[in-house]
Amino acid sequence: MKPYNRNLKQISRDLRNNMTDAEKLLWSKLRGKQILGVQFYRQKPILNFIVDFYCPSVNLVIECDGSQHYTNEGLEADRVRDEALAQLGLRVLRFDNGQVLREIDAVVQVIFDEISLQLESPSCET
Structure with a gap:
């Protein structure tokens, strides 16, 4: 089981209720074990992050990135986040x-x- 931050529970719930159009579309393809029978979760807290989609059975995180991810600050934050998740x-x-x-x-x-x-x-x- 991956580290879970209970302090992010409400934020995670809010994000699930306010997904972007891209997240909604991708979720429509991931939900209900549509891909090879694996279960995905959306807006899942792991460490101090909330990942867009998480599949524990294959240790996979999927992120839908908006324009803020392509700034210098966003790229660096994503690098640090990806490194922590990779660990x-x-x-x-x-x-x-x-x-x-x-x-x-x-x-x-x-x-x-x-x-x-x-x-x-x-x-x-x-």
């Missing part, structure tokens, strides 16, 4: 919101391929 054994896939909205099938294919790779790995906890 927990999590793989982070990042997609910009425009990519999700315009190329959802390609985004889902990347996610499918990553999950397939993890499920084939002997270290996977399924």
